[in-house]
Amino acid sequence: MNDTAHAADTTNKPSAGKRHVPGEEGVWVFIFGDLIVFAAFFVTYAVGRLDELDLFRESQALLDRQLGLLNTLLLLTSSWCVAQAVSAVRHKDPRARLLTGGAILLGLGFVIVKFFEYSAKVEAGITLNTNSFFIYYYMFTGIHLLHVLIGLGVLAYVFSRFNRAGQFQSGIGLIEGGGVFWHLVDLLWIVLFALLYLV
Amino acid sequence: MKSGTMKVCTYMGALAGTLLFVGIWPLANMFPPLAPDMGTAEVAAYYRGNQTGILVGAILIMTASALFFPFLAAIAVLLKKIEGPVSPMTYAFIMVVAYGFVTVFFAGLFFTAAAYRPSFSDETIHSLSDIAFFLFVMPAVPAFVQNVITGIAILGDKRAEPILPRWVGYMNLWTGVLLLPGCVVGLFKVGPFAWNGALAFWLPAVVFAIWFNVMIVAMLGAIKRGALAGE
Numbered sequence: 001m002n003d004t005a006h007a008a009d010t011t012n013k014p015s016a017g018k019r020h021v022p023g024e025e026g027v028w029v030f031i032f033g034d035l036i037v038f039a040a041f042f043v044t045y046a047v048g049r050l051d052e053l054d055l056f057r058e059s060q061a062l063l064d065r066q067l068g069l070l071n072t073l074l075l076l077t078s079s080w081c082v083a084q085a086v087s088a089v090r091h092k093d094p095r096a097r098l099l100t101g102g103a104i105l106l107g108l109g110f111v112i113v114k115f116f117e118y119s120a121k122v123e124a125g126i127t128l129n130t131n132s133f134f135i136y137y138y139m140f141t142g143i144h145l146l147h148v149l150i151g152l153g154v155l156a157y158v159f160s161r162f163n164r165a166g167q168f169q170s171g172i173g174l175i176e177g178g179g180v181f182w183h184l185v186d187l188l189w190i191v192l193f194a195l196l197y198l199v
Numbered sequence: 200m201k202s203g204t205m206k207v208c209t210y211m212g213a214l215a216g217t218l219l220f221v222g223i224w225p226l227a228n229m230f231p232p233l234a235p236d237m238g239t240a241e242v243a244a245y246y247r248g249n250q251t252g253i254l255v256g257a258i259l260i261m262t263a264s265a266l267f268f269p270f271l272a273a274i275a276v277l278l279k280k281i282e283g284p285v286s287p288m289t290y291a292f293i294m295v296v297a298y299g300f301v302t303v304f305f306a307g308l309f310f311t312a313a314a315y316r317p318s319f320s321d322e323t324i325h326s327l328s329d330i331a332f333f334l335f336v337m338p339a340v341p342a343f344v345q346n347v348i349t350g351i352a353i354l355g356d357k358r359a360e361p362i363l364p365r366w367v368g369y370m371n372l373w374t375g376v377l378l379l380p381g382c383v384v385g386l387f388k389v390g391p392f393a394w395n396g397a398l399a400f401w402l403p404a405v406v407f408a409i410w411f412n413v414m415i416v417a418m419l420g421a422i423k424r425g426a427l428a429g430e
Contacts, residue, residue, distance in 0.1 A: 040402060118293070129386065132390055135390050139391075143380070147376075
């Protein structure tokens with residue numbers, strides 16, 4: 001996607017002297033837009049929680065903190081892999097391909113854990129309309145999961161731009177932009193995890 | 200001069216948006232929407248008490264629905280210019296908006312039907328009213344696809360100076376994702392994801408308004424620059 005925007009950037013290095021914005025400026029329209037909206041989500045949740053504090057506390061106790069923590073670790077590690085992959089591409093290090101693949105696998109792990117977590121909840125009779133807390137739980141984690149899937153799609157595209165020797169065939173902007181989005185997904189999960197599972 | 204027609208089509212979008220807003224807000228008085236958990240008798244009384252306002256508002260809403268199409272056509276022309284002869288995104292855009300925006304017309308039609316015969320039973324009026332509101336909020340689904348298509352097409356522009364700026368492409372992707380909470384309104388009668396909720400109604404409404412205005416400005420900019428000329 002970003003190939004042309006950075007076609008001139010054949011050195012795969014941020015242009016010296018000028019301040020470098022990772023990805024391209026446009027990606028940040030999406031990132032900041034998303035952050036604003038998730039902020040609105042979190043405020044809505046906080047207000048709703050104050051209204052029914054006891055109910056929210058009881059319901060929150062039903063969540064599986066261990067699975068939540070596992071998913072946090074998976075996404076954090078995945079994010080780290082992407083960051084290392086970006087740096088590897090900058091240094092023309094062929095391990096970038098492996099790191100990107102690792103990030104994708106860890107992201108898939110998140111999706112699988114989420115699947116088991118949802119199934120356990122449904123099996124225990126806890127569904128979308130059980131109470132107002134679980135509306136937030138399913139909807140917020142569901143919308144976040146959609147972000148994870150989009151992010152995995154972007155990372156898969158990034159992965160496909162490596163050749164067999166591990167050289168990156170597109171501009172650095174592509175992997176940077178994908179990486180920035182993946183970090184956003186990670187950041188949103190950490191806030192969600194804290195809000196829903198811990199507080 | 201083709202750019203004149205393009206400008207008129209773009210402004211039609213602004214006109215349609217204004218008509219829709221005037222129709223649904225001061226006239227029909229359905230903005231914000233009636234609460235989904237409102238009692239059947241109350242809903243019926245609301246339609247009986249505000250019959251003329253709703254009927255006139257519905258005319259504006261239906262007119263707006265039709266006037267959105269020249270505007271959408273102008274977007275399609277720009278997408279076609281971006282894509283060139285092989286233009287799957289443009290065709291997908293045309294098809295998905297063709298049914299996505301028709302729902303606005305049907306929403307107006309169901310408001311009319313609900314207000315038309317005050318002697319009908321409360322349940323009948325309530326059912327018609329429900330359909331009208333679903334027609335307003337549910338199209339989040341085609342709207343999501345429409346925005347993603349637009350975003351991908353804009354970002355696929357290989358020109359040194361793209362027809363539409365790349366950030367507009369990202370804004371379309373953002374809009375698409377954020378309209379999505381609108382598609383779950385059938386599951387809830389109260390709370391943030393009901394059809395009058397903060398996240399399923401207000402957020403998509405604000406995001407749609409932003410998208411709409413940004414698109415108009417970006418399109419007029421492209422037309423003024425002569426982006427459609429040449430090649």
